[in-house]
Amino acid sequence: MESALYEVTGNIAVITLNNPPINGLGLDLRKAVIASIDRAGQDPAVHAIVLAGSDRAFSGGADVKEFGTPKSSTEPNLLSVIRTVESSDKPVVAAIAGACMGGGLELALGCHFRVAKADAQIALPEVKLGLLPGAGGTQRLPRLVGLGTALNMIVSGSIVPAAQLKASSLFDEIVDSDVRSAAIRFAQRVVAENRPLRRVRDLQIKDAGGEAFLQSARDKVAASSKHFPAPLKCVDAVAAAYTKPFDEGMKIEREAFLALMTTPESRALRHAFTAERAAAKIPDVPADTPTRHIGRVAVIGAGTMGGGIAMNFLNAGIPVTLLEMKQEALDRGLATIRRNYENSMKRGKLSADQLEARMALLQPTLSYDDIKDADLVIEAVFEDIGVKEQVFGKIDEVMKPGAILASNTSTLDMNRIAGFTKRPQDVIGLHFFSPANVMRLLEVVRAEKTAKDVLATVMQLAKKIKKVAVVSGVCDGFIGNRMLKFYRNQANALLEEGASPQQIDRALENWGMAMGPFRMGDLAGLDIGWAIRKRLYAENPGMKRSVIADRLCGLGRFGQKTGKGWYRYEAGRRDALPDPEVDAIIAAARKEAGITPREVSDEEIIERCIYALVNEGARILEEGIAARASDIDMVYLHGYGFPAHRGGPMLVADLAGLPNVVAKMRGFAAQPSADAAFWEPARLLVRLAEAGKTFN
Structure with missing residues (x-):
C-alpha cells in the first residue's frame, strides 16, 4: 500500500496521506510526503499543491505503532517534513477534515494556507502524554490564533472544532462541503491571483499585554499541575514564541520536548496511553469476532x-x-x-x-x-x-x-x-x-x-x-478488589504497629493517591468491606482478622453515611476529622495483641502499601486472571485513584527495578513484627527480577 497517493488535477497536485485509520505520521508516510512535494516541485505543469487526508482524519499525529522504536526519530523526522513543506516554492494548501491533532496539526501549520471542514477536530494533545508539541506547534499556533487561545489549547490538550477558530487566522477558509474539492478551488485562486506564500514562521504575535498574561498563566498552571512538569514547559515554549525570534523559540521548544521525554511522568502517561488501547485486545478473541446487537x-x-x-x-x-x-x-x-x-x-x-x-x-x-x-x-x-x-x-x-x-x-x-x-x-x-x-x-x-x-x-x-x-478472569475480588485486600492489609498492619489513620492517608495522598485507604473506606462505606470479611472468615476460619476495622463496624461506624468511621464527620460537611474514640480503639487493640507502637516513616507506609499491590498483581498475572501487566495498571488508574503520573502499580515496580522490589519485600519479611508469609515474593516477580526483565 502506498503511504501517500499522488495525482494532478489541472495545475494542482493533490497529495493524499494514506496511513489508515488516522494517518499516523510514520516513517513511510513521512518519506512519501517529502518525495511527493519534491515531485510536484519539479513538475512545471504543477502550480500549487494540496495536502489532504481522509474524511476521518487529516492526521491524528504520531504513529503509535512507532512509539519507543528507532523509526520514530529516523530521518526524515516530522521537523524535516514540515521544513520541506514550508520551504516549497509552490503554494501548499492543507485540506483538513476529521482529526487534525498533534503532529498532524503541526504539519498543517507548516503549509502556506489551510482550508478546513467546520467540524474538523483541532488539537495539540501532547501534554496528555507529559510532553509538549515538538515540531513547532508552540511557535506557529500563537502566531495564528494569539497567545491566549494557543496557550489554552496547548496546556489543556483539548479538542476544538475548526468552526470555533473561525475568527482567527488559522484557517483561510472553513467549509461544510467536501474539503478536498474546496482546497483545490482555493489553490486555483491562489495561483490565479498570484498570492504571496504565507509562511507562519514569518508572522509576528501582536498581543498587547502579553508579558502580564504569560506571568498570570504561569502562576495558574503551576498551581494546577504540581505532579506534572509538561504544562509549565508549555507556557515557557509559548512565551518564547512571543519574546524570541522563531529559530530561537524552536530551539527552546525542542530542548523542552527532549527533556520531557525522559521524565517518569511522561513515561507513565505514555504507558497509560498504550495500555488503554492494549486492554481492548483479548488474545483469543479475534478483532473480527461477530457481535450481538444491543438495542435495549x-x-x-x-x-x-x-x-x-x-x-x-x-x-x-x-x-x-x-x-x-x-x-x-x-x-x-x-x-x-x-x-x-x-x-x-x-x-x-x-x-x-x-x-x-x-x-x-x-x-x-x-x-x-x-x-x-x-x-x-x-x-x-x-x-x-x-x-x-x-x-x-x-x-x-x-x-x-x-x-x-x-x-x-x-x-x-x-x-x-x-x-x-x-x-x-x-x-x-x-x-x-x-x-x-x-x-x-x-x-x-x-x-x-x-x-x-x-x-x-x-x-x-x-x-x-x-x-x-x-x-x-474469575477469582475472589477479580483484579482490583483482590489486590485492594492486600493494600488494606498493610494499611491495617501499619496501624497496629504504630502509624495513625491520618499519617497513613496523608503519606499516600502526598505520594499521589486520590485518597488514603481510611478516607476511601469511609467514603465507600465500611459495612461493605465488613460483609465481605464476614463471608471470608466463614470460608477461611483460620485467616487473620481485621480486629480494629471489625470493632469500628460493630459500633455502627460505617463511614460518612453514619457520621463516623475511621474519622468523624460533621453534619453537612465531608471533612475527615480525627476522632479520639478511634484512637482509643486502636490503642486497646494494640495492647491486647501485645504490640508496643513504634515510629513508622512515610516511606515505609508507601512502599509496603504499593508493593503489596505489586506482589498480588504478579500472582494475578501468573494465574492468568489478567492478560497483561498494563491491564492491572489500567484497573488501578481508572478505578482506584492511583496517580496518573505514576502510571499504575506494575509500572511503579518496573521503574523501581524488580530486583529492588524483591529486596524490599524480603526486608519487610525480616522485620520482627512482620508476617513473613505475606511478604513471600510471587514466583513471577522473582523470575523476572532474576532475568533482569520487567512486567511491562
Missing part, C-alpha cells in the same frame, strides 16, 4: 449503583428499562437520576432538551415481563450469592434467547452465578465502579463458559458508553 438494556435495581449504570446507556442514546421490586425504591432511583442530570445542566454540561431526551429513554417498571425483550440485562442488586441466585433464576426464565445476562458483582464467583442459569455461555460480569455514571473503569469478568461473541459485544459496548474495559 435492562437494569435490575434502582439504587445508587443501578441508577448510575442506567445513566451510562442513556447518555449513549440506548433505551433502558429500570426494574425494581417496590414503587418507593423505583421512585427514589428515578429522582436520583433526574437530579444527577439537573446537576450536570447547572454546570453547563447538559441542556434542558438533552436532559428530557435522556429521561425519555428510561422506562421504569416493577415487572420482569417488561424486560424480557432487552438485549442485555445487568443486575445491580445486593452483594449476596443467595440474592444473585434468585435474580439469575428469574432472568434465565424470562429473557429472550441470545440476550446477554450480566452481573455487577464486585467479588462473587461468576462461574457459580452463571451456573444459576441454563445458558452459562450468555453470562458475564460487568463490574462498574461507583459512581457508575462517572468512573471510567469497567471490569469485564469472563466466566469459564462465557461465549467469545458475548465478550466481543461487551467490549465494543464499553467503548460506546465511554468506559475503559479490562478483562478479568
Whole structure:
C-alpha cells in the first residue's frame, strides 16, 4: 500500500496521506510526503499543491505503532517534513477534515494556507502524554490564533472544532462541503491571483499585554499541575514564541520536548496511553469476532449503583428499562437520576432538551415481563450469592434467547452465578465502579463458559458508553478488589504497629493517591468491606482478622453515611476529622495483641502499601486472571485513584527495578513484627527480577 497517493488535477497536485485509520505520521508516510512535494516541485505543469487526508482524519499525529522504536526519530523526522513543506516554492494548501491533532496539526501549520471542514477536530494533545508539541506547534499556533487561545489549547490538550477558530487566522477558509474539492478551488485562486506564500514562521504575535498574561498563566498552571512538569514547559515554549525570534523559540521548544521525554511522568502517561488501547485486545478473541446487537438494556435495581449504570446507556442514546421490586425504591432511583442530570445542566454540561431526551429513554417498571425483550440485562442488586441466585433464576426464565445476562458483582464467583442459569455461555460480569455514571473503569469478568461473541459485544459496548474495559478472569475480588485486600492489609498492619489513620492517608495522598485507604473506606462505606470479611472468615476460619476495622463496624461506624468511621464527620460537611474514640480503639487493640507502637516513616507506609499491590498483581498475572501487566495498571488508574503520573502499580515496580522490589519485600519479611508469609515474593516477580526483565 502506498503511504501517500499522488495525482494532478489541472495545475494542482493533490497529495493524499494514506496511513489508515488516522494517518499516523510514520516513517513511510513521512518519506512519501517529502518525495511527493519534491515531485510536484519539479513538475512545471504543477502550480500549487494540496495536502489532504481522509474524511476521518487529516492526521491524528504520531504513529503509535512507532512509539519507543528507532523509526520514530529516523530521518526524515516530522521537523524535516514540515521544513520541506514550508520551504516549497509552490503554494501548499492543507485540506483538513476529521482529526487534525498533534503532529498532524503541526504539519498543517507548516503549509502556506489551510482550508478546513467546520467540524474538523483541532488539537495539540501532547501534554496528555507529559510532553509538549515538538515540531513547532508552540511557535506557529500563537502566531495564528494569539497567545491566549494557543496557550489554552496547548496546556489543556483539548479538542476544538475548526468552526470555533473561525475568527482567527488559522484557517483561510472553513467549509461544510467536501474539503478536498474546496482546497483545490482555493489553490486555483491562489495561483490565479498570484498570492504571496504565507509562511507562519514569518508572522509576528501582536498581543498587547502579553508579558502580564504569560506571568498570570504561569502562576495558574503551576498551581494546577504540581505532579506534572509538561504544562509549565508549555507556557515557557509559548512565551518564547512571543519574546524570541522563531529559530530561537524552536530551539527552546525542542530542548523542552527532549527533556520531557525522559521524565517518569511522561513515561507513565505514555504507558497509560498504550495500555488503554492494549486492554481492548483479548488474545483469543479475534478483532473480527461477530457481535450481538444491543438495542435495549435492562437494569435490575434502582439504587445508587443501578441508577448510575442506567445513566451510562442513556447518555449513549440506548433505551433502558429500570426494574425494581417496590414503587418507593423505583421512585427514589428515578429522582436520583433526574437530579444527577439537573446537576450536570447547572454546570453547563447538559441542556434542558438533552436532559428530557435522556429521561425519555428510561422506562421504569416493577415487572420482569417488561424486560424480557432487552438485549442485555445487568443486575445491580445486593452483594449476596443467595440474592444473585434468585435474580439469575428469574432472568434465565424470562429473557429472550441470545440476550446477554450480566452481573455487577464486585467479588462473587461468576462461574457459580452463571451456573444459576441454563445458558452459562450468555453470562458475564460487568463490574462498574461507583459512581457508575462517572468512573471510567469497567471490569469485564469472563466466566469459564462465557461465549467469545458475548465478550466481543461487551467490549465494543464499553467503548460506546465511554468506559475503559479490562478483562478479568474469575477469582475472589477479580483484579482490583483482590489486590485492594492486600493494600488494606498493610494499611491495617501499619496501624497496629504504630502509624495513625491520618499519617497513613496523608503519606499516600502526598505520594499521589486520590485518597488514603481510611478516607476511601469511609467514603465507600465500611459495612461493605465488613460483609465481605464476614463471608471470608466463614470460608477461611483460620485467616487473620481485621480486629480494629471489625470493632469500628460493630459500633455502627460505617463511614460518612453514619457520621463516623475511621474519622468523624460533621453534619453537612465531608471533612475527615480525627476522632479520639478511634484512637482509643486502636490503642486497646494494640495492647491486647501485645504490640508496643513504634515510629513508622512515610516511606515505609508507601512502599509496603504499593508493593503489596505489586506482589498480588504478579500472582494475578501468573494465574492468568489478567492478560497483561498494563491491564492491572489500567484497573488501578481508572478505578482506584492511583496517580496518573505514576502510571499504575506494575509500572511503579518496573521503574523501581524488580530486583529492588524483591529486596524490599524480603526486608519487610525480616522485620520482627512482620508476617513473613505475606511478604513471600510471587514466583513471577522473582523470575523476572532474576532475568533482569520487567512486567511491562
